[in-house]
Amino acid sequence: MYIIGNNIKKIFLGIMLLSIVLAAAQTNDGRRYTSQSVLATGKWIKISVDHSGIYSLSYEDIKAMGIEPQNVRIYGYGGGLLSEDFSTPYIDDLPEVPIDMQKGADGIFNEGDHILFYAQANIIWRYNSEKGTFSHIRNHYSDLGYYFVTSKSGSAKQIPTMPEESGTVVSTITSFNDYLLQESEIKNEAQGGRVFYGEKFSRQTPSHSFNIYIPNIENVEAKMFVDMANKTIYKNNIEVNINGVKIKTIPLKKRPDNNYQVLEPTNDTVTFVPNSTNTFNITLTSTNPSLEAYLDYFEINFKRELSMTGNELYFRSVDYIGRNQLSKFVLSGVDADTEIWDITDRNNIEKVNTTLSGRQLSFVANTNELRQFVAISTRKTFPKPNIVGVVDNQNLHSLPEADMIIVSHSDFLGEAYRLAEYHRAKEGISVNVADAEAIYNEFSSGTPDATAYRRFVKMFYDRSQTQGTTPPKWLLLLGDGIYDNRGIISGSDEYRKLLTYQAYNSVNKIHAYTSDDYFGYLDDNDIAMSPSASLDIGIGRLPVYTVQQAKAAIDKTIAYIDNKLHGEWKNRMLFIAD
Template sequence: MKKLIAAAALLLNVYLVHAQAPTIIREQFKWSEKEEGVLVAGAVVPHLQFKGGVSSSEHPSLQFFIRRFPVQSYGRLRVEVANARFEPFEKGPSPDDSYLQEQLQFETSVEYSREGYFGKVAFAPVVRRGNRFERVTDIELRIYLQPEPSPVAFRGPTSGPSVLSDGLIYKIAVNKRGIYKLTYNFLKNELEMDIDNIDPRKLSLYGNGGGKLPFFAGEERIDDLAENAILVMGEEDGSFGPNDYILFYAQGADKWVLSENTGQFVLSQNPYDDQNYYFLKVSEGNGLRIQDAPSPGTGAYTSTSFDDYARLEQESVNLFHEWVKAQGSGQSWFGDHFKVARQYNYDNAFSFSGLIPSEPAILRASMALRANVRSRFYIDINGETLESEEAGSVPSVDGGGDNTTVYARRATLNDTVQLSGPDVSFTIRYPYPQGVTDFSEAWLDYVQLNVRRALRMEGAQLHFRDRRSLGYPATTFRLQNAGSNIQVWDITDPLSPARPSLTRNGNQLSFNAGTESLREFIAFDGNQEFPVPEAAGQVPNQNLHGIGNTDMVILYHRDFEQEALRLAQHRSDLNGLSIELVEVEQVFNEFSSGKKDPTAIRDFARMLYLNSPGFRYLLLFGDGSFDTRDIYGLGGDFIPTYQKESFNPVEAYPSDDYYGLLTGDDPNDPLSGSLNIAVGRLPVKTPEEAANAVDKIIHYDSDEKTMGDWRNRLVFVGDDNDSSPGNFDLDHYEDADMIAEELHDSL
């Protein structure tokens, strides 16, 4: 009987879900009678405008109707047109005409905020029927919600206090992957630890590995810091002597990953930091130590060769910083410039000892090309000429009107090549696309090779993996040229290395490993001069995960601490706000394992938003820069900005909105969704600028002299044109005047 009642209740719930009343939207469109123009791809095209319309960078000649409304849960939206009236109209051709169809095209989404779930519908109220265009005059929509499970992006962190909240914490930095050594001398003199009075069994290492943080909040990541397994030699006696040491595996700031789409290993470049960081902790509990790997049994496959890779990449040029008409932006950096010189030779750019010549190598390269016709680049390697895909043209390369159109196009090359020896040289060419001298130019992004090598010990440390072992329950790996000092760690999980059981036969070393998933190993000489990390020093205890309910966070750079404190006190006294002061380095320590990363700030704000009901204001106290790694040596990156566009100057801007978009569920767009909190920034560069900014804020808030009628005045500011004479003028002050006139008429 209970089962019957439960089944009936379930059916009733299903019925209610599908029987939910639709959201009704009715709208009358008031179209502008005055035809305005907008610059698209270097040409002026009609801009279709209506009252309340929202412009789109993706379809700049169109305006969109957007409506946001509450819904009961997460899910998908289905839009029905209950009634609509259209009228024909005349318009000139536009690149956006291909977007228009015979029926209205609806874009929908469901967003989450503290207030609940909200649906959003957007559409351009124009259709194309044959060669005729019609626009909507009035419409009635019925929008139905089809519930679905909430994505991971809406779930909050689950860990407790930060591991940095207690114990003695010391920070170290590495610049590449590999096994590092911490000696008695390093701990005592470089890190300034009281190592003589520390039980080494109480030492723990924390860090989250390499690579930048994923921008999509729904993608899995480590909350706080993970403990790493380490090897501590000589800890058994409870003291750390001059001959004792620590070995640990570290990843660099970048990260190699296997692409599921291409089957190639590709480098995920970190655009924010050149170093990776780890934290050595002294606490009451015993630390995590490297263990022996479990034995999987006899190998069904024997691996005597492995996949290797290397990449040539010069991160020295930001396209927009070098261009007089723009400012630096984006995450893509480039190297050699192909303009006066149209080719460069790269002698012995790669060296693969034990390369197997009979195995084809996979070469991938990328360049930014700038030409007013379609063009490509070429690589001459080992007697072969490889050519890239064609890159599209750009509307202007000679300076006219090009500050509103795409500046360059990316071209990639992906091909196989037979290499004849371990040392690899090649030439990259970007000939004049039209065969004559023109304004074209190009910049090298990277050249990358995937090769097969004999599994033979070379050098002090050797990373290896074998894709051909995938799918076998177990594989026997046979490493040649392996002397008695060679050790092997399984670093498939780089945070928890393990030691496989080794069998030695002369200079051949064998071991078995389970290979139903891809395994990664490192072989190393135990007697080598191991690399030593850089000592960053002791870190005070911190616990951002323990912040309680707060209204506002002032995130400041240490240079501006005193002024941040003064502003916090003023806001607390005047507005009664509960304010947390947080130094930006603390956010990096706790949310990105010490690395500079804008997403760490976003994740910190997201944690507060999900766990602290009152949190609604975030103030960034310090300027930011496109150059987070200070490649140009300009400084000024006190609190990083989020920037993504590297080719289109119109879209190349810093967006602090990124820090307030806390519940977006689009894995492809980091700036999607609605702002969940208010985000502001004081872009100060010096303590003097910081003091002036705080002085002005306090003055405006508290001095009676500021209580004038200016507070009821609106000022509109617009830029004048940046184009060359004879080209379309982008006089934005005219736009500002138009908005001011429309607002004046509506008041």
């Protein structure tokens, strides 16, 4: 009896521990959301950037926006693709961006002065520790990154100088790991999925050449990752020529002979030692030009001398990751105005303590983990962001809990509010209506991203879990959508009212699907679009792309609920069987 009782205790404790683990894995913490967006008050100007890097706004630029230059602030986190994994860290609303005020000799920010800040566009790079290489992630919803400019009293978030590292320096770093990307977004053969292919290889264009200027390339092993697709049911080959030398022949897999597979992808790695110090002249040639193929992209990981070129130089080193040691970086070719910023955490950028000796700038850093740096010639000229326009005050974060959420394109907001008011009056349903653009502003830094819709709905779901209230039951998307979320294909703008979730597959018409189910996976531990996850809300879409269509759809919805049309149609049924 004692043994049995002890086992029962163990089983009971095991169940309790499992429950605690499951609860921890599915936190859905509603307290992570602010109750008031920063956009709720003040004047805001939306800006955009087309590449990641250092940007400048002059005193005069800021004043022309109607913003007080002395109290300028920048908010946002740019255009990187939002994580579809909700167990990863999440940035709520808009964080303040660190800025560097270049005030001049008088120490006052006035005419002739400017601010510098780092901005993230739509491509981010991730380091794979197993491969020791970097790969890119493109935001397939937007080609730009967005930020917001305002003014507030008090001190703006300046870029501070980090404390100087102390200890014994083990290694000296005079070269760094770099990477480049060649990717053209031209055509989606499956007319579905998130991948657009680029250069076409055919009888008319059997080869494509890419001449890329990169100074100070080191003659050490480099890796080129090539992603291509074969359109034919026959095998084909692509010859890779770099700087006049044939490096490799890539065999392309043949496409299966069926009506659904439109392309067959091939991924290959080309390893080579650069024979030039400042260029990659790359030619890709089809050995059978009568067979069509496409280039998706190629990336090259390589090493460069740590020598200043241009107005800004981005660098990092993976050589001593995991060794928990101090390393000394030595950057040559600098001037007296060169600064080093640590941009590893873009929301908390810091200046690095440096030592200048002649034209060499050195600093010490712990290289146990990957660190990202940028060297800046602060007196040089930097690009200005594009001014999008004034943003009206908004505060979606303050909306109350609701049974139904309507996400609408701005063209159809009138019809969305009409339907919402009908549900409130007729059925006692609480409804929140939100403009898709406003959702982007608060939930994806102003950058179009379908995950922003999901994050918006999840805010209400999480709050209900924390407060013990009823979660939202229905999500209505009011607006048509298309696989081309960025308007790459001519003529797609008419139908591109709301974003659509697209599968990763763009080579098979069955698997290159779109689905609004994606917006209904709201638990932290849900793996969206996987069999293991379950929907947490009912989802529907009215695929309208004109105001007339929206009005007709809402009229029909209301008429169906009112149920005033009685007739023989109610006794007719249609069965479809397989």
